[in-house]
Amino acid sequence: MYHNERHENLYCNRIKQAIDRVELSVIQDSMPLDVTFWNTGKPIEGTSFDDRLGGKYQPIKEGDTWGQRWDLAWFHITGTVPEAYAGKQIQLWINITTEGCVYHPDGKVEQHIGFSSIWDARAKRPYVPLTKTAVAGDPIDFWLEGSVAGYFGVTPLDDVKCKDIDRSDPTRFGERDGKVEKIRLAVFNDAAWQLTIDMKLLLSLYEGLHEDSVRRAKIFKALQDCCDILGSNPNNFQEARDSLKPIMSLTTSASEMDVFAVGHAHIDTGWLWPVREGRRKCVRTFANQIKLINDYPGYIFGASQPQHYQFVKDDQPELYERIKQAVKDGKWELQGGMWVESDCNIPSGESLVRQFIHGKNFFMDEFGKDVTNLWIPDVFGYSAALPQIMHLAGVDTFLTQKISWNQFNTFPYNTFFWQGIDGTQILTHFPPEDTYNSDMTPGSLIGSQQRFKEKAVASKIMSLFGVGDGGGGPRPDHIERALRMKDLEGCPRVQFNTAEKFFESLHDIKNDLPKWVGELYLEYHRGTLTTQALVKKQNRQLEHRLREMEIISTCVGVDSYPIAEFDALWKTLLLNHFHDIIPGSSINNVYQVTHQEHADMLARLDAMQADASPKLLTADSNSVVYFNSLSHAWAGVVTLPEGWASATCDGQEITTQSEDDHIVAQVSIDPLSSIQLIKAADTTAIASVDQLVLENDLVKYTFNKDGQLVSAYDKQADIEALREPGNVMSLYNDRPTAYDAWDIDAYHRTEYVGSTTVQSIKLETGPVRHVLTITATIGEMSTITQKITLSHATKCLDFDTTVNWAEQHKLLKVAFPTSINAPEASCDIQYGYLKRP
Known part of the structure; x- marks a missing residue:
């Protein structure tokens, strides 16, 4: 068909240009509609549908600007179907350069609209289908809520990763305008639209197949024949479609994988937009998917995060009831047992437990469904404590794709068992497309099949398709492509299905799956x-x-x-x-x-505590109660009430000392117990010491005049714990290649800027503890204050460090180089510990 790569590229470009020309014919005709608008003057917060009539509306036309970053506005769109459009398929054609949501006059949500993303120009949703057979004279009456925030907030269009933008610059966090490009009534040519889907699908299949493939050569020939037809008659869309039917009717082989296609819209609750905008994204996206579920029998959409459902229930109860019916009908899958798609490293174990309690209970209370999977595709690593927590919460399967983002090492598995710190194993799947925004194209699925690491024992993979984060989820063209790939030679077989059914399908091969032990560490962010x-x-x-x-x-x-x-x-x-x-x-x-x-x-x-205290305690100005809420005994230093000099406990005088403007005392409290201290008269004042040594019967810590810890001697073990000075503050340039607030790239170590300059250092001691106070400067304008304390009954040296940070693109680190030779360290995680190299 072609003689060399340049010849091939020539004819591929011919195909792409033909597709572009057909796409221009999808809209056969259009006419402007009458539009008035009201900028609410409430950026981010906005005004509800019920309150929209309180605004002052003014006419607006194509080309006019209606708002700036984060502004929200209501548009009233009216008109009449003309005689020329009678019997034709008509749609609203809307481009306000940002996101929006279309409503009926009675407040019923119709769908989301949007026009591209700065990250993906293909993420367009400008059309609102109205009817396939228009009636002349019918009224057009819709409301549109517009938000001046793209799919990725108001991120600047130019690359600002390496620019130092002044903190007073109002565009520092991004700049965007809302502009009316199109608000029209349009005649939609379905044959032209279907043809673009056919041609793009075959082109993607062609590009995904091996260059020596017979199937590839025949697809190329069929597309050239299609271009010939369009070249003779540019509007002969149906004949062009018919010419492709033979090549699209060939079925796939038994060896191709089965793809469980799950309609998906990853919505970040808050990220490049505030949570208030995130909840609007939920309404827009869910409205889209309810509409598509009705338009395409068999299509299934899934969504996680009960918090998002609560947003929709509160803001759009009618839409929420439609979702409940879709769940009941099996057309909408509830996913993920957590309240939100939570970070899994920073929150405590109790917080992770509460995520499941509130998440699973919401789905059970509202929908009568027990969700048994954890669905968090975009979280920055997963604690080794999670499998045990999941199992105890009745969650036995897990999905993510984030580990595919690893900076250096490729994770070895896609479908496997993940074992946590207690031995609990969770059936896990990493979709091999390595995305949660799949385009649902043959090329993407062929690549997914090729990357799938368990293909020798497993024949099923999952695809999460749709445009997330305000893109509204899957579009009609996603679904049309999936339907065409149900049984198409050259690519995996696609079926609409649920995550629950996918995991059930793996039960027969469970004994053949590999196992990963420990945390799922993300080499990134x-x-x-x-x-x-x-x-x-x-x-x-x-x-x-x-x-x-x-x-x-x-x-x-x-x-x-x-x-x-x-x-x-x-x-x-x-x-x-x-x-x-x-x-x-x-x-x-x-x-x-x-x-x-x-x-x-x-x-x-x-x-709440102030309200509870009188119900448990008797007020007495001469006594104070300290409560230990921990499950183990606690010994440490407490601060006595203002005006106290000393205290007794159970008739015995306790050790106290005066520090600055307060009195501290050394106490011990049993687990889940309290002690009562009685006001006394005397205390010991803290005394200044010349030598910078903090010492008790257990340890001896020595500092130098630069605030560095030069010795940490354990008297009981007879060990010097440091090989070099510790408490060394170092400043580095911080310019990661990708995400400024997220990443610490390895090369920062070679961009050392400087260390601290001590302004003052003072050691004071008393019967309760030693207190070393250091003030220092670092960088251009930053200051550091440290209060370092050693109590008399512990080896623990406590650092209370306050940094007044005034640097940009800088990273501050502190080093304590120990003399301990250990191949691994035991690191605290939720409900346990993990050994790391």
């Missing part, structure tokens, strides 16, 4: 363990405070236990465990809300 430190700090405080308050409330009495309040508090915390919020990989707008929610929760827990 390492910076998310420290980015946005305040969010992580408040999260840990809340995890502890919630547990403590539940214990206190139980002590007050079961009858008055605030179940509903705890439910709301936990759900807010769990929402902020979403895998782009707590890791620190979201935009500033997200954290403004998260910080406030955390602060409100801490304040509410303070109020």
Whole structure:
């Protein structure tokens, strides 16, 4: 058919240009509609459908700008079907350069619209089908909510990865305008549209097959014949389609794999948009998929995250009822047992348990369904404690694809058993397409089949197809391609099905599957363990405070236990465990809300504790009670109330000392117990010491004038624990190649900038503890204050470090080079520990 690669490229380009020309004919005719709009003046928050009539509307035409970044507006679209469109298939044709949602006048949601993404120009959804047989004179009356945020927020169009944008620059976090490009009534040519799908599908199949394949050569010939027909008559779409039927009717071989195609729309609750915009994305996407389920019998869509369903239930109850019916009819699959697709490294074990409690209970209460899979395709690594937690939650299967993002090493399996720290094994699948936004094309599925590592024993793989994050999920063309690939020679067999059925289909080969033991570590996004430190700090405080308050409330009495309040508090915390919020990989707008929610929760827990205290304790200005909520004994230092000088416990004087403007005391408390301290008169003042040595009967720590720990001597073991000075602060350039707030690339070690300059260092000692205070500067403008303490009954040296950070594109690290020669370290994880090299 062709003589060399250049000859082949010539005719391939001919095919692509023919497809482009046919696509231009999909819209046969169009006419502008009458449009008025109202910019709500409430960026991000917006105005509900019911409140839309309170605005001041003004006319707007194609070419006009209607908003700037994060603005929301309502559009009223009206018109009449003209005589020329009678009997034809008509659609709304909308391009407002951003996302939007179309509503009927009665408030019923119709569908999402959108026009491309800065990451994927193919992610278009500009058409709203109305009828296949238009009636002249029929009215057109719709409402459109528009949001000035693309599928990826308001990310700048140019590459700003390596640019230092001034912090006062209003476009620092991105810039975008909303503009009316098209709001029209259009005549839709279904034959032309179907032909583009046929031609693109065959071209993808051609490109995915081996160059010596007979099938490939015949596809190329068929496409050239199709181009010949279109060349003779550009509008002869049906004849062109008919010419391709013989090549598309050939069936696949028995050796091809079976693809379980699951309609999917990965929606990040918050990321490059605030959560308020994320909940609008849920409405738009779910509306799309309900419509497609009705248009395509047999198509199945699936969605995880009960929090998203709660958003839709609250915001669009009529749409929510349609979803419930679709679940009942088996056309919509509930996926994932967690409340949100949570980060799995930072939250505590109790938080992971609560994800399952609230997630599974929601699906059971609302839909009567027990969801038994964990569905988190985009999380930054998976704790080895998860299999045990999953098993105890009644979850026995797991899906992700994120590990395919590994920076260096390729994970060895796709379908396997994942074993956790207690020996629990979970049936796991990594879809070999290595994406959760599959295009559902032959080329993609052929590549998936080739990459699948268990093909010798397994014949089934999963494909998660559709455009996520505001793309609205699968489009009609995705589904049309899947239907054509049900049994098409040269590519795997495609069937619409559920994740549940996929995992059930693996039971016969379970004994042949490999096993992976330990954590599923992602070699990427390492910076998310420290980015946005305040969010992580408040999260840990809340995890502890919630547990403590539940214990206190139980002590007050079961009858008055605030179940509903705890439910709301936990759900807010769990929402902020979403895998782009707590890791620190979201935009500033997200954290403004998260910080406030955390602060409100801490304040509410303070109020709950203040309310409970009089029910458990008798007020006495001369005594104070300390409660140990831990499950083990605790010994340490507490701060006494203001105005106290010393204290006794059970009639015995306890050790206290004066530090700055407060008094500290050394106490010991049994697990889940309390002690009462009585106010006393005397205390010992802390004294300054010249030598920078913190020592007790167990250990001896020595610092130098630069604030470095030069010796850590264990008296009991007779071991010097350091081989080089510790507490060494080092500053490096931080310019990862891809994700600025996410990644720490290995080459940062070669871009050392400098260390600290000590401004002051002072050691004070007393009968309770030694206190070393260091103030230092680092970088251009940053300051570091350390309060380092050693109590008299412990080996533990505590560092309380506060950094006033004023650097850009810098990474701060602290080193403690130990003298211990160990091939591995035991690292704390949820409910256990993990050994790492």
